[in-house]
Amino acid sequence: MASARPGIHVTVQDYVDVHDNPQRFGVKRCRRMAALADELYARAVTRDATSHPMIADLRARTGKDAAQMLHAGLEPVDFNHVARKAPGTSPAIRIAYAGTILVEDVFALFVSAVESIRGGLARPLELHLFGAHTYAGRPWFRRDWMLEHGNLPEPELLTRLREYDWGLAPMALTDSDPRYNRFSFPTKFITYLAAGLPLITLGHPESAVMKLATQYTVGFVSSSGEREALAAQLNTALETHSPWERYAQEIKRCARVEFDAERMRRTLYACFQKCAAP
Secondary structure: OOOOOOOEEEEEEEOOOOOOOHHHHHHHHHHHHHHHHHHHHHHOOOEEEEEHHHHHHHHHOOOOOOEEEEOOOOHHHHHHHHOOOOOOOOOEEEEEEOOOOOOHHHHHHHHHHHHHHHHHHOOEEEEEEEEOOOOOOOOOOOOOOOOOOOOOOHHHHHHHHHOOOOOEEEEEOOOOOOOHOOOOOHHHHHHHHOOOOOOOEEEEOOHHHHHHHHHOOOEEEEOOOOOOOOOHHHHHHHHOOOOHHHHHHHHHHHHHHHEEEEEEEEEEHHHHHHOOOO
């Protein structure tokens, strides 16, 4: 007698019909691929997705629940670092940005707002960029207070990020790309948590990242698209003497509840065992 066919496990990271994909590949083709992805998700033995809003969205359309939210996570060494971290004593306010800048208009707005207040802050302010792309030629780039460090291996990046005061996580302020904005989740958010960095989160109120950043008070959040209003909000936030002291407990709680890598692996392994069972 033939052995039973194993089942499948499906992980949804991003939806296919986001960004400019419908324009690049055709609206009908993207709709068909999205429908096939939903069908695959529904027929899977076990499944997971990249954010809580995405899990809820898939449940509403397919009637199937996910085993967990599966994303990047913190390893034991990261939790140990966060547990031992002491407030910094840097003479400057140092903000880190890791990765490609996907929403350059929001990034430029942030730079403009910061530039309007940095002269009045009690300490100098620096913005450090890490990633594979250079932005030194952009109109918003300011050589006197911005530095580029290139694309570093992940362990080195994490070590370097631990030297900073804040991590910047911008998403679109509008809801023009809702299938991405509302359901996808930026990995840099988790990287900052692993480095023990309070976050500066910008985005539309309905975006997945803003919902998590307000559920756990891990730093400064804003949905303002006006430079003056954002500048006033940032002025208050950046004058905080020790953002780590203010946000440490919620950073630890968010990391442990949402992004424990060991727990994620155990859950995923259990899913694989279920799929492999006869």
